[in-house]
Amino acid sequence: MGSLIQDRTQTAATEAIGGERGDLLQTLRQHRGFLRYAAKGLTDEQARTRSTVSALTVGGLIKHVSNCEAGxxxxxxxxxxxxxxxxxxxxxxxxxxxxxxxxxxxxxxxAYEAVAAKTDGLIATLDLDVAYPLPEAPWFEQGASWSVRRVVLHILAETTQHAGHADIVREAIDGQKTMG
Known part of the structure; x- marks a missing residue:
């Protein structure tokens, strides 16, 4: 129940921010909600369950998305x-x-809620056009930079992709689906 009240409070605060920032925040919050919904009512044992041929679990996906967003x-x-x-x-x-x-x-x-709250605060206040060179890694274009806006879009894509994974894993556990 406390989480629902907090979601409504954060949603109201998000709606108070208009324009592009508000759109980014509202969309990211919606997809975070899909990921959290995949975990709703699970025991720790179920959250660790590999219910498909993949090694993915609902708990592991939440942990990964939280860690990525924090970084x-x-x-x-x-x-x-x-x-x-x-x-x-x-x-x-x-x-x-x-x-x-x-x-x-x-x-x-x-932990994911704490990371989300920090990210939401950054989205609400940082200059979305500020850009930084990406870390050196084989999966990034050498010498490329990303703006804060592009990072927010990356976090949104990562969250959305893994919320879909979590939905499939959850459905295989007990039939619950986020939608449909």
Whole structure:
């Protein structure tokens, strides 16, 4: 119940921001909601369940999306250098899609809410046109820069893609679907 009240409060605050920022915030919040909905009512054991041939689990997907968003939030604040300060250890990286035994779904969702609140604040206040060079990595175009706006769109795409994955995993667990 508390989460529903918080969602309504955050939605009202988001709606108070108009234009492009409001659109970005509202769309990102909607897709975060789809991801959270895939976890609604699951036990920790179910959240760890590999219900398809994939290694993906609902809990692991929430953890991954939260970690990605946290890293990109750092990038939006100060570029690749600041993003690097939040990079996971090798062990954390290896477990990025895994809900480990010590983790709970409730804890992962709480961490995700905190990350989302920080990102929402950045979207509401940062200059969307400020751009930083991307980190050096084989999956990024060498020498390319991304604006804060492009990072927000990347976070939205990542969230949307993985919310779809979580929906499939959840449906295979007990038939619940986000839509339809």
């Amino acid at each position: 990109w939030a750092l990038f939006m604040e100060g570029g690749a250098g600041l993003m690097a300060t939040g990079l996971p250890s090798e062990e954390e990286w290896a477990n990025d899609f895994t809900m480990t035994e010590g983790e709970t779904l409730e804890g992962l969702l709480a």
